[in-house]
Amino acid sequence: MTLVVPDPTRTVPLPLRQQADVRDRWLTQRLLDLLPGLMDRAGIDLWVVVGRENNEDPVLATLLPAAWLSARRRTVLVLHRSDDGVTPVAVSRYPVGQYLPGWSPGEGDQWAAVRRIVEQAAPRRIGIDVSASCALADGLSVTEHRALTDALGPWAERLVPAEDLVVGWLETRLPEEVAALDALNRLTDDVLARALSPAAVTPGTTTAADLAWWLHQELADRGVPPWFHPGVTVQRAGVRLRGHGDVALPALPQDAAVEPGDLVTCDAGLASLGLVTDLQRSAYLLRPGESAPPPGLQAAWTAATRMRALTAEAMAVGRTGNEVLAAARASADAEGLTAEVYSHPVGVHGHGAGPAIGRWDAQRGVRGDGDRVLHPDTVYALELAVRTTVPEWGGQALRLAVEEAVVLTPAGTSFLGCPQRELWTVPAA
Missing domain, CATH: 3.40.350.10 (Creatinase/prolidase N-terminal domain)
Known part of the structure; x- marks a missing residue:
């Protein structure tokens, strides 16, 4: 189709x-x-x-x-x-x-x-x-x-x-369903691209909560309503991550206006044709005079996309979710990456039936769902985060999350939609 x-x-x-x-x-x-x-x-x-x-x-x-x-x-x-x-x-x-x-x-x-x-x-x-x-x-x-x-x-x-x-x-997709998910992920990417642009973001005025509701309304207006309320996190120099168990998460409140120099990450998913999507996109709000993110943020993006590739490579038919998690984390350790992997099936449901490849608070494996075996013709939200420090932020820690859709075949994984290839930017006002 x-x-x-x-x-x-x-x-x-x-x-x-x-x-x-x-x-x-x-x-x-x-x-x-x-x-x-x-x-x-x-x-x-x-x-x-x-x-x-x-x-x-x-x-x-x-x-x-x-x-x-x-x-x-x-x-x-x-x-x-x-x-x-x-x-x-x-x-x-x-x-x-x-x-x-x-x-x-x-x-x-x-x-x-x-x-x-x-x-x-x-x-x-x-x-x-x-x-x-x-x-x-x-x-x-x-x-x-x-x-x-x-x-x-x-x-x-x-x-x-x-x-x-x-x-x-629930987890097995027809070829036509995979093709539809490819198109629906392109649509999700398009909406997220508009969200992280002057169409929705006015530095100094727009808050994280404003942006989340903009996404919710935009998806509903397009006839592809969200299956969860969109999430927006903002990271800023001088506002350190807060502890949450073994993981540190962004701490800027939802009612704070975004400012030039911020890193904004949006998480959204739509529903159509009985299927759903789940993607994240990140953008840096340029300061006056800047034409690109600081090198430290660029390095964080490179680390995140490398971890994305390592996790995709670890996903193989016949492995359990816990085995994929262990392989991806071993590859991260070998390359000096600090990461959390929490990928999951997606299709009929956003957090779908099938093997769990870690959870953000369960990096040693997931009992039950993590023991399930990966099968071909299944679609996953390849979701993870890397932690780095940003020299331009005084060595402050940063947690950069990424999420893409992949389909698992006997030959390995293939990305669906339009994977984010570079850290986006929003121009200064």
């Missing part, structure tokens, strides 16, 4: 109806081409996903047609793996897109229909969304779990957590 970009300063997404057509086509392809292999890998013959209106299983939205914005009453999806592929059945009061109807209200009890389908499929292992370690795979409520167990009777002995299947379903 090609997303048309008619105006790089005012990119618009596809109209909602066209987005729905694309998303429904993707869902059909994912059910046909992806799900059988994912169910085989997880060793699950039948997957039951249950959601009630206003109490959604987070995976349910990824299995519903685009026009279904939520469950309706109780929605039960039953996905059966057989020699012919996967048969999707909806045990629902209303028709559900690509799914075969498994029940209508005039046919008796809804749970009895679920049991009938299970008995006909005779599965060895029935996957349900319960997990102690992965929130996205823990969407089956206690009430629905109890009702399902009661309805299945002896078949309930075959219920198993579907955690690995949920993670695989």
Whole structure:
């Protein structure tokens, strides 16, 4: 799929109806081409996903047609793996897109229909969304779990957590989805470039909070609303980092106006086509007479982009998130870089299902999610920070964060969108 970009300063997404057509086509392809292999890998013959209106299983939205914005009453999806592929059945009061109807209200009890389908499929292992370690795979409520167990009777002995299947379903992207994420990351980069320019920044007047709300409004106005409120941090000579556990973070308050000589970092992500982005961009506010950032800030940027490359090189199919983290940190140590790596899957959710490659406060590894193995056709927010000192700031410490989107393939990683190649500048007033 090609997303048309008619105006790089005012990119618009596809109209909602066209987005729905694309998303429904993707869902059909994912059910046909992806799900059988994912169910085989997880060793699950039948997957039951249950959601009630206003109490959604987070995976349910990824299995519903685009026009279904939520469950309706109780929605039960039953996905059966057989020699012919996967048969999707909806045990629902209303028709559900690509799914075969498994029940209508005039046919008796809804749970009895679920049991009938299970008995006909005779599965060895029935996957349900319960997990102690992965929130996205823990969407089956206690009430629905109890009702399902009661309805299945002896078949309930075959219920198993579907955690690995949920993670695989949420983290794996179709080629068209990767292409869409490439376009959406370009759009995110464009919005961040406008934010870090005179279009949004007036030194001496604009605050970090102003800039965050400018980003929020700009994304909403473009029809690609943010999935989190944008973050803006400002670092300045004479304002030292503050301690936060083992990590020192920027300390300038959000209501302080940015000034020439500041380093400003923006963190933003948009939502469109059922996918999200997560990027960071940094810019230096030039002082009068300056045409480039001080050498110390340039050196910090060089260190950050080098660490970005080292982390991308460490990401390989078959490694766990903790192994990638250890390899990236070992490479940093070998080159004398002080860094924290906290990269994560991104796609359907911003902090998505899949291997965690460190967290900013867990640099020795992440129990659970860090033990997951990296698979191909997955997209990550390659996120990290380096710490250096800036001679022009009297040797003051600086923490420079970077974040880009990468897709993992059997051959390694490839960057999506328009990676930031140099430290941006905002001209003096």
